[in-house]
Amino acid sequence: MRISGINIPKSIRRMVAVWAIAHGSLPCLAQIRYFQPASIPGTEANVVAIPSAVQDSIVTDTIFQVWSKEGYPLRYYKKIRTSVCFDNKCRLLKCTLYWNVTGRYLGLELEKGEFLSKARHKPFKRKEYLRLHAILADESSRLSVLSYGELAPRAQPKAGGKADVDAVTSATAASILDDVVPGAAYTTYKMWHVVYGASQQEVRDLTIRSLSPALIEQLLDSPDATDKIWALDHIRGNVRLSPELRGRLFSLINGGQYNLAERAINALDRQELDADTVQAMLAGKLAQGSYAIRKLILGKFAQASHLTEQAVAGLMPVLNGNNPELTNNVLDLFAQHRIADPEISREVAALLTRENAFVAKKAYKYLAALPSKSADVAAQMDAFRKEHLQE
Numbered sequence: 001m002r003i004s005g006i007n008i009p010k011s012i013r014r015m016v017a018v019w020a021i022a023h024g025s026l027p028c029l030a031q032i033r034y035f036q037p038a039s040i041p042g043t044e045a046n047v048v049a050i051p052s053a054v055q056d057s058i059v060t061d062t063i064f065q066v067w068s069k070e071g072y073p074l075r076y077y078k079k080i081r082t083s084v085c086f087d088n089k090c091r092l093l094k095c096t097l098y099w100n101v102t103g104r105y106l107g108l109e110l111e112k113g114e115f116l117s118k119a120r121h122k123p124f125k126r127k128e129y130l131r132l133h134a135i136l137a138d139e140s141s142r143l144s145v146l147s148y149g150e151l152a153p154r155a156q157p158k159a160g161g162k163a164d165v166d167a168v169t170s171a172t173a174a175s176i177l178d179d180v181v182p183g184a185a186y187t188t189y190k191m192w193h194v195v196y197g198a199s200q201q202e203v204r205d206l207t208i209r210s211l212s213p214a215l216i217e218q219l220l221d222s223p224d225a226t227d228k229i230w231a232l233d234h235i236r237g238n239v240r241l242s243p244e245l246r247g248r249l250f251s252l253i254n255g256g257q258y259n260l261a262e263r264a265i266n267a268l269d270r271q272e273l274d275a276d277t278v279q280a281m282l283a284g285k286l287a288q289g290s291y292a293i294r295k296l297i298l299g300k301f302a303q304a305s306h307l308t309e310q311a312v313a314g315l316m317p318v319l320n321g322n323n324p325e326l327t328n329n330v331l332d333l334f335a336q337h338r339i340a341d342p343e344i345s346r347e348v349a350a351l352l353t354r355e356n357a358f359v360a361k362k363a364y365k366y367l368a369a370l371p372s373k374s375a376d377v378a379a380q381m382d383a384f385r386k387e388h389l390q391e
Contacts, residue, residue, distance in 0.1 A: 032115065034133040035107030038075060039100040039227045040218040042068030050206070054198040058082035058190060059097075063199070065206060072215040073101050076203045077109075080194065093187070097136075097194055102219065102230040103204040105136050105195045118183030132181050135188055136195055142179045143192045150176060151185040208234060213242040220248055225260075232263035241272060250281050253297075254289045265296050273304045283314025291326070294318065298329040307337045312344065319347060324356045331362050340370050349377045352384040360384065 045067050052063045060079045068074050080095040094114050098106035110116070116124040116132070124132070135141060180188040207215075216239055219231035232252075235241070241249070252264040265282075272278050282301070286294050298318070301311065312334075319330040334344065351363035367373065367381055 031112045032110040032129065033107065034109075034129055035098070036105065036137060037223050038106060039102055039104065039222045039224065040068075040072075040074065040215075042070060042072070042074045042218075044074060045069040052078070052199070052202060054202055056194065056197070056199070059194055059199065063202060063206070070214070072212060072218065073207055073210050075100060075106055076206070078194070078199055080191070082190065095191070097191065099195070099200065099203045100224075100227065101203070101207045101215075102227045103200040103207075104224065104226060105139070108133065108136065108191070116184065116187060118181070122183070124181070124184070128181050128184070132184075132188060132191070135180065136192055139196060141192060142176070143189055144196065146176060146179065146189070148186075148189065151180070151189055204230075208238055211235075211238045213239055213245040217245055217248055220252075228260060229263060232260065232267050235267040236269050241267075246272075246278070250285070253282075253285050254293055258292060261293055262296055265300050268300065270303060270305065273300065274306065276308050276310065279304065279308045279311040280314070283311045286314050286318055291323065294326060295329065298326065298333065301333055302336060304337075307333065307339065312339060312341075316344075316347060320350075324359050327351070327359050328362050331366050335366050335369065340372075342374055345370060345373060345377050349380045352380055357388075360388070364389075 048065045048067065050063050050065055052059075052061050054063075058080055060081060062078070064077050066074045066076065075098055077096050077098045080093060080097060082093050093116070094111050095116070096109045096111075098109065100106045116129070118124065118128070135143070176185065211234060216231050216235060219227050222228055222231075232249075235245075235249075239245070249264040249267055252260045255261060268278065268282075273282075279301075282297055286297055289297065298315075301307065301315075304311075307315075315330050315333065318326050321327060331348070333339075334348070345367060348363050348366055352360050354360045354363075364381060364384055367377060373381070
């Protein structure tokens with residue numbers, strides 16, 4: 001490097017370059033990568049290239065699925081190739097976007113020597129990469145409802161009557177400055193819509209086809225709550241429960257997080273629910289659960305084809321409890337499953353003396369539908385009928 005005939009030492013040139021990169025005057029030559037915590041840990045074993053069915057002009061027609069040595073997918077990525085234009089000048093953007101296995105945004109990566117730029121081709125500074133990274137991680141961003149036409153202010157006519165078209169691409173509308181990287185609204189908008197567009201569902205579909213008990217267990221250990229919810233929501237119809245995974249589901253019931261408990265209960269399909277051990281485990285949760293959880297469990301028992309003896313035994317404390325709504329729910333279950341055991345009938349007959357008129361009448365209705373009754377139960381019913389049902 002020479003300035004007016006003077007040789008500049010290499011060490012000085014390096015210092016100038018470092019300063020220029022730090023202040024956004026030159027693109028960084030190091031590889032640029034920004035990532036969130038992954039859904040699951042694992043050692044990469046191989047990468048499978050899958051033809052993508054997504055039609056998008058800015059992404060390549062291949063989706064890459066990264067597999068772990070344990071035999072489940074770790075992440076996905078797609079390569080972006082598109083022109084970014086400012087002031088009638090364009091440059092090719094080469095970027096790679098990554099998803100977690102649940103379709104959640106994982107990160108972005110640029111090829112070595114590549115960089116993102118704003119208006120007038122000013123390279124992104126570190127704070128702008130961090131801002132873009134945060135925007136891409138926000139699935140509820142307002143970008144989901146903004147149109148491309150809202151990204152820039154309308155061009156104003158020049159003195160000669162013609163609009164300045166460059167103003168459309170080089171400026172950002174003031175109303176959306178909080179939703180984009182200023183000066184790079186187009187880049188922000190397009191990348192966000194790639195992350196949360198059809199490619200996201202494609203990622204999820206590929207994971208669903210690869211689901212296994214082991215993968216679900218890994219997702220339940222994810223640092224991100226949305227990964228856990230996604231995993232629980234996709235068990236039924238896709239995965240047969242292993243004993244280990246079944247245990248994990250029951251650990252979430254009464255675990256202090258209602259949304260996870262609800263989905264863990266819902267993950268039990270009819271075949272699982274009809275198993276004696278599962279009904280016993282579910283009934284056991286009634287003794288320690290909150291009102292909301294117990295109501296969910298009772299609703300789940302309504303989906304069973306029958307009630308086991310252990311389940312009925314677990315329902316008795318709820319029947320005799322102090323919550324009228326839950327007592328009525330148990331009576332509905334007994335009626336639905338035609339529970340006609342003499343001992344159960346005596347327990348129900350005791351409800352005829354409850355102060356809550358609705359509970360007492362519900363108990364009478366249940367007993368009246370039984371094919372046979374013991375003499376003492378019949379006598380209790382007769383007394384109730386004379387006192388409460390006859391005019």
